Amino acid sequence: MNEHIGMALIVVGLAFDFFGCVGLIRFPDVYGRLQAAAKCVTLGTCGILLGLFLFKGFTPTGIKALLCLLFIILTAPVSAHSLARGAYRSGVKPWSGTVKDEYTEKMGE
C-alpha cells in the first residue's frame, strides 16, 4: 500500500517538475521564471522525496530523504528571494506588460 502511495507522489512530483521546466521556457522575464522555478521545488522535488520516504519507511535512507526534504523546503524560497533581489539590483527590467512595481516605489521613498 505504501509503495502505491509513493508511486503516486512520485508521479505528482514529476508532473510538477515538468510544468516548472515548461514555465522556465515560456515565461517572458526573469521574475516569472523564478516563480515557475520555486513551484517546481516545493511540489516537484519534495513530492519525489516524500515518495522515496514512503517507499523506504523508517530506514536510514528514508530518514535521509526526510532531512533532504526539510533542507530543500527551508532553503529554496530563500535562494529564490535573494536571486530576485539580486536581479532587481543588477538592473534587470520587469516585463513590459507589468502592471505594478512596488519595489521601486518603496525604494523611492
Next chain:
Amino acid sequence: MSRNISYILGLLATAAVVAVILLCPIPSMLRAASPFLARALMFLLLCSFLCLYRILRGPTAVDRAVAIDMLGILIVGFCSVLSLPTGRDWYIDIGIVWALQSFIGIMALSKYLGGQDFDE
C-alpha cells in the same frame, strides 16, 4: 496569427516528446530498473534538457542562474529516484550534498549580482 501557429507547433512537439518517453522501449542501461522508475528517470532527463536550453538561450546572467538553481533541484530528485532501483543507498547522500552546495553557490551568486558584500 504566426504566434498562434508557433504555439500549436510547440505544444505538439512537447506532446510528441512526452509520448515517446512514455511509449518507447526501455534502453538497455536501465533494463534492471522497474519500468515505472526507468520512465521516471527519462522524464527527469527531459526536464534537465529544458533547463539546459534556458542556460544556452537566457538573455541575462540571472536567467542562467535561475536555470542552474532549478537544474540542481532536478538533480536532487534524480539521485533520490536512482537510489530505488539500484539498491545503492548512498545516492541520496549525493542529493543532500548537492542541495547544500547549490544553495551556498546560488546565495553567493545572487549577492554578487546585486553588487553587495558577502557578509551583508
